[in-house]
Amino acid sequence: MKPKKRTTIYDIAEKLNVTPSSVSRALNNSNYVNETTKKLILKTAEELNYKRNTLASNLRKGQSKTIGVVVPRINQNFFANVIAGIEDATYKQGYNLIICQSNESYEKEVQSINTLINQHVDCIVISVSVDSKNYKHLQNVLDHGIQLIQFDRVVEELETLKVINDNEQASFEAVNQIIEQGYKRIALLEGPQNLAIFRQRKTGYLNALAKNNMPVIDELIIENAWTKELGAKATRKLLGLKQPPDAIFASTSDFSALGVLEVATAMNFKVPSQLGICGYSNEDFTELTSPSITTIDQFSFYMGKTVANLYFQEMENNDTIVVPKIISIKPKVIMRTSTQKLKKD
Amino acid sequence: MKPKKRTTIYDIAEKLNVTPSSVSRALNNSNYVNETTKKLILKTAEELNYKRNTLASNLRKGQSKTIGVVVPRINQNFFANVIAGIEDATYKQGYNLIICQSNESYEKEVQSINTLINQHVDCIVISVSVDSKNYKHLQNVLDHGIQLIQFDRVVEELETLKVINDNEQASFEAVNQIIEQGYKRIALLEGPQNLAIFRQRKTGYLNALAKNNMPVIDELIIENAWTKELGAKATRKLLGLKQPPDAIFASTSDFSALGVLEVATAMNFKVPSQLGICGYSNEDFTELTSPSITTIDQFSFYMGKTVANLYFQEMENNDTIVVPKIISIKPKVIMRTSTQKLKKD
DNA sequence: TTTGAATATGCAATCGATTGTTGAAATTTA
DNA sequence: TAAATTTCAACAATCGATTGCATATTCAAA
Numbered sequence: 001m002k003p004k005k006r007t008t009i010y011d012i013a014e015k016l017n018v019t020p021s022s023v024s025r026a027l028n029n030s031n032y033v034n035e036t037t038k039k040l041i042l043k044t045a046e047e048l049n050y051k052r053n054t055l056a057s058n059l060r061k062g063q064s065k066t067i068g069v070v071v072p073r074i075n076q077n078f079f080a081n082v083i084a085g086i087e088d089a090t091y092k093q094g095y096n097l098i099i100c101q102s103n104e105s106y107e108k109e110v111q112s113i114n115t116l117i118n119q120h121v122d123c124i125v126i127s128v129s130v131d132s133k134n135y136k137h138l139q140n141v142l143d144h145g146i147q148l149i150q151f152d153r154v155v156e157e158l159e160t161l162k163v164i165n166d167n168e169q170a171s172f173e174a175v176n177q178i179i180e181q182g183y184k185r186i187a188l189l190e191g192p193q194n195l196a197i198f199r200q201r202k203t204g205y206l207n208a209l210a211k212n213n214m215p216v217i218d219e220l221i222i223e224n225a226w227t228k229e230l231g232a233k234a235t236r237k238l239l240g241l242k243q244p245p246d247a248i249f250a251s252t253s254d255f256s257a258l259g260v261l262e263v264a265t266a267m268n269f270k271v272p273s274q275l276g277i278c279g280y281s282n283e284d285f286t287e288l289t290s291p292s293i294t295t296i297d298q299f300s301f302y303m304g305k306t307v308a309n310l311y312f313q314e315m316e317n318n319d320t321i322v323v324p325k326i327i328s329i330k331p332k333v334i335m336r337t338s339t340q341k342l343k344k345d
Numbered sequence: 346m347k348p349k350k351r352t353t354i355y356d357i358a359e360k361l362n363v364t365p366s367s368v369s370r371a372l373n374n375s376n377y378v379n380e381t382t383k384k385l386i387l388k389t390a391e392e393l394n395y396k397r398n399t400l401a402s403n404l405r406k407g408q409s410k411t412i413g414v415v416v417p418r419i420n421q422n423f424f425a426n427v428i429a430g431i432e433d434a435t436y437k438q439g440y441n442l443i444i445c446q447s448n449e450s451y452e453k454e455v456q457s458i459n460t461l462i463n464q465h466v467d468c469i470v471i472s473v474s475v476d477s478k479n480y481k482h483l484q485n486v487l488d489h490g491i492q493l494i495q496f497d498r499v500v501e502e503l504e505t506l507k508v509i510n511d512n513e514q515a516s517f518e519a520v521n522q523i524i525e526q527g528y529k530r531i532a533l534l535e536g537p538q539n540l541a542i543f544r545q546r547k548t549g550y551l552n553a554l555a556k557n558n559m560p561v562i563d564e565l566i567i568e569n570a571w572t573k574e575l576g577a578k579a580t581r582k583l584l585g586l587k588q589p590p591d592a593i594f595a596s597t598s599d600f601s602a603l604g605v606l607e608v609a610t611a612m613n614f615k616v617p618s619q620l621g622i623c624g625y626s627n628e629d630f631t632e633l634t635s636p637s638i639t640t641i642d643q644f645s646f647y648m649g650k651t652v653a654n655l656y657f658q659e660m661e662n663n664d665t666i667v668v669p670k671i672i673s674i675k676p677k678v679i680m681r682t683s684t685q686k687l688k689k690d
Numbered sequence: 691t692t693t694g695a696a697t698a699t700g701c702a703a704t705c706g707a708t709t710g711t712t713g714a715a716a717t718t719t720a
Numbered sequence: 721t722a723a724a725t726t727t728c729a730a731c732a733a734t735c736g737a738t739t740g741c742a743t744a745t746t747c748a749a750a
Contacts, residue, residue, distance in 0.1 A: 004490030008736055019700050024738055034698060049488065054463040055409065056736035059400045059705050066443075074432060075425035075646075084420040087446055091453075096460060098411075099444045101432055108436075115441060118399040143394065144351060258633070285630040288603070301420075353706055364730050369708055379728060401706035404735050 007048040016044060027052065058120065066096045067311065068116035070126040072104045072153075077283045078300050079127065082151065085304020086125065093312060095122075102129040113137045116146075123147040123311050128155060130192050130226075147314065151307050152298075156196045159324035161314065163307045167197050170296050170331040171204025171251055172211075174278055177333055178247050178294075179212050181341040183276045186214075187238050187245035189225035189260070191252040198226075201251040201280070220245050226252035231259030239267055239275075247276030247339065254279035254286050257293050261338070276339040291337035298331045352393040361389060372397065403465065411441045412656065413461035415471040417449045417498075422628045423645050424472065427496065430649020431470065438657060440467075447474040458482045461491075468492040468656050473500060475537050492659065496652050497643075501541045504669035506659065508652045512542050515641050515676040516549025516596060517556075519623055522678055523592050523639075524557050526686040528621045531559075532583050532590035534570035534605070536597040543571075546596040546625070565590050571597035576604030584612055584620075592621035592684065599624035599631050602638050606683070621684040636682035643676045 009023040016023075018037065025033045026041035033041075044050075058064045067090055071079040087097055098119060100112035109129050116124050117140070124141050127150070135155045141148045142160070151163040178186055188205050191198030202221075209216055219241060225234040231250055238245055250257035257279030261271060269275045271291055279286060282297035306327055314325075354368040361368075363382065370378045371386035378386075389395075403409045412435055416424040432442055443464060445457035454474050461469050462485070469486050472495070480500045486493045487505070496508040523531055533550050536543030547566075554561055564586060570579040576595055583590055595602035602624030606616060614620045616636055624631060627642035651672055659670075 004488075006489060009738095010736075020737075021701080021739080022699060024736095025699090028738085032698065037698085049485070051459070051462045051489065053404070053465060053736050055400050055404045055465050056705090057738075059398070059404055059707095060736080060738045062705070064400065073429070074419075075422070075429040077420070080420035080425045083444075084418070084446065087419060087444070091445075096464065097444055099428075099432070099442055100436075101429065114396065117396045119441065120398060120400050140394070144396065285633050288630045289633045290635040354708095355706075365707075366709075366731080367729060369706095370729090373708080375709095377728065382728085398706050401735090402708075404737095405706080405708045407735070 006053070007045075007050045008053070009050075011048060012041060012044050012050060015048075016040060063122055064120045065094060066098055066119065066121045067308070068098045068100065068112075068119065068121040068124045070100045070102055070109060070112045070116070070124065072102050072127065072129050074099060074101045078152075078281050078298065081300035082127075082304040082307070085301040085306075086308045087304075088301075089305045089308030089312075102131075104129040104131050106131040106133050110137045113141060117141065117144050121146065123149065125149045125151065125307055125311075127151050127153045128195075129153075130195060132194075147311060149307055149311060151303060153195050153197055161310055161324065162326045163303060163310060164326065164328050165197075165298050165303075165331045166328045167200035167331075168204040168207070170333065171201040171249075172208045173204075174294075174296055174333045175205050175208035175249060176211070177335060178249065178276055178278060178339055179208065179214070181272075181276065181339055183247035183339075183341060184214075185217065185220065185243065185245040186247045186249055186276075187220040187222065189222050189231055189234050189248065189250045189252055189256055191226040192224055198252065205249060205251060225250070226256055228255040228259040231256030232263045233259075235260045235263040236267075239264065239269060246274065247278070249278045251280055254281045254283040254293065254295055257295065257338075258285070258289065261289060261293065272338050272340050276341060278339055282334055286334075287336065289338075291340075294336045294339040295334050296331045297334050299329055303329060351398070352390075352395045353398070354395075356393060357386060357389050357395060360393075361385060408467055409465045410439060411443055411464065411466045412653070413443045413445065413457075413464065413466040413469045415445045415447055415454060415457045415461070415469065417447050417472065417474050419444060419446045423497075423626050423643065426645035427472075427649040427652070430646040430651075431653045432649075433646075434650045434653030434657075438653075447476075449474040449476050451476040451478050455482045458486060462486065462489050466491065468494065470494045470496065470652055470656075472496050472498045473540075474498075475540060477539075492656060494652055494656060496648060498540050498542055506655055506669065507671045508648060508655060509671065509673055510542075510643050510648075510676045511673045512545035512676075513549040513552070515678065516546040516594075517553045518549075519639075519641055519678045520550050520553035520594060521556070522680060523594065523621055523623060523684055524553065524559070526617075526621065526684055528592035528684075528686060529559075530562065530565065530588065530590040531592045531594055531621075532565040532567065534567050534576055534579050534593065534595045534597055534601055536571040537569055543597065550594060550596065570595070571601055573600040573604040576601030577608045578604075580605045580608040581612075584609065584614060591619065592623070594623045596625055599626045599628040599638065599640055602640070602683075603630070603634065606634060606638065617683050617685050621686060623684055627679055631679075632681065634683075636685075639681045639684040640679050641676045642679050644674055648674060 009020045012023045013020045022033055023041050026038040102109035135158050149161045154162050190202050193199055222234040225231050248260050250260055257277055260277050264271055264275050279293050279295040282295045286293040286295045354365045358365045358368045368386050371383040447454035480503050494506045499507050535547050538544055567579040570576050593605050595605055602622055605622050609616055609620050624638050624640040627640045631638040631640045
């Protein structure tokens, strides 16, 4: 590929015998150019197939109109939807998106952050990896005067803009509904407790038990069961107990819930009559399994849009002091067959 | 957010009483700096929390180490996986990804391309939208000396690097296997024929019929049935025929196949005994439906990696002329329950 | 006709990093 | 000791666009 010479404002200027300044002004639709000259410049630019060099422009203007996004995995439904939502909103404002995935690795997360700082992005949007050990790298973002917005998996101690789900409330409601269906021994598959979202979901579970005067049974709470495989493993253990649970709340993810369902089916536990199952995230597949899986919808696309709009909104009152703001979106329990012990009304 | 002053090479230079040139050379690990000075500069850079301004660097060097990606939808499994694959490979080379989604709209596709040209990306990777009317915008990419790689949905007339699936062959094999299972009247749901991939899949279908001496029955070929809803609609029509098909090949997508399955179930057609169903793409959900859906795996993640590596490879022999190269990946038929009319061996 | 304002354009510095050229100092070789 | 060579660092131009300041031109008002 030969690196072709691209037309610049100098080329246009030379051709028309004006200065680059005027060309620049014309292209930026400034008032300080004669209407006739402006039209002529625009026409010539078109003819020469001129494309502004954003690099140069950004360098001069000290901003990049670019937002960096760091997520654990691009190809996970929830994150893909959030990104789609962000893209949808930012595109309309003429902003670009640079996407990085951390692959749940702390090192890669740090490197991604550094790249984005180097790129002079105007804002960094992040959902931290499980593996996140500390938040020096996030502090660094702030130190560089770059707006930082955390979503979903947030570091609570760090005071930044945040868009989160009300995990505790959602979890509380889900467990409540499970109890209403008549389940008595509800197991919990919990996620890595270093992440706030998983702690909150656990709290919601505990609160629901307490409200219904149900005891907390330690052997029914399984740590770190947040993938399909770990969910399956946990289920094998749970269903092998002397007193197995009659419902399993996979608070970590729908993938985990899928593991539960597969093992339950293999072990000949009838779902939902003998075993209720509830997941988290409303992945597309949850309505396609048989039985379909009860889950919690997080409004991921909307979440993405909210993140983007939060940024634009904060941009506007840039003179005032930044108040760490938290937007909490209330997720919705999607009741499906896997927890329908009672007949439907 | 106050736009903080960031440390530049000038700050470092001033502090150490050397010139910016030396700082630059030290940071780039050039040999033309004294080893002691180099260490000192590196140490000071660290202390001052220096981060290279990639904009300036890129402007000067005339390259951006950035690859632009345009896909119809980010949050569609196939594309998300391809992107993840691209990201995986480019990240290792220190490249960044700018992602745009066309939302299947020609206008947005053109705009996205223009943005990427402005951004001086080194390469543009695209899978065109259904709505793509012409390819002036793609030609424009080439005119600007930017490497262009098309994948999956490619414009055949345009001679660029391409990474595609062998759609015809895959389609041929799938239909063959369906025939081997004993199905006699196989319907085809075809996609918009302006896209080559859909034409190829149709050809594969026709070839398989011909090879098995089976007639082409016009009323069994349904145009433009490429979403879940259109797939469902087509199925209602097909199953209402005097002589309904005993198998439906949704060559367009798994979503379409899902529509088929739902309608078939609703209309009390037994799958696979009365009706065989085959989709395309191996979306995650296809193994979770009941029955699970036979489909074709396109190795999406691998496809992404291939695209990225193709670029890096072409970069190396940049002095030679660019030969339009096509890499064809052979997809794999995933035989599942939905077409298992015969007992398994 | 003169003054003043409004309008248009040019000049030159700037954003931050890179790099070819040049020259001084240090080192090696004769 | 002188000459030749190597090593290191400074200087200055450059990438392309933007913008504050200064100047020139035009036009209307006095």
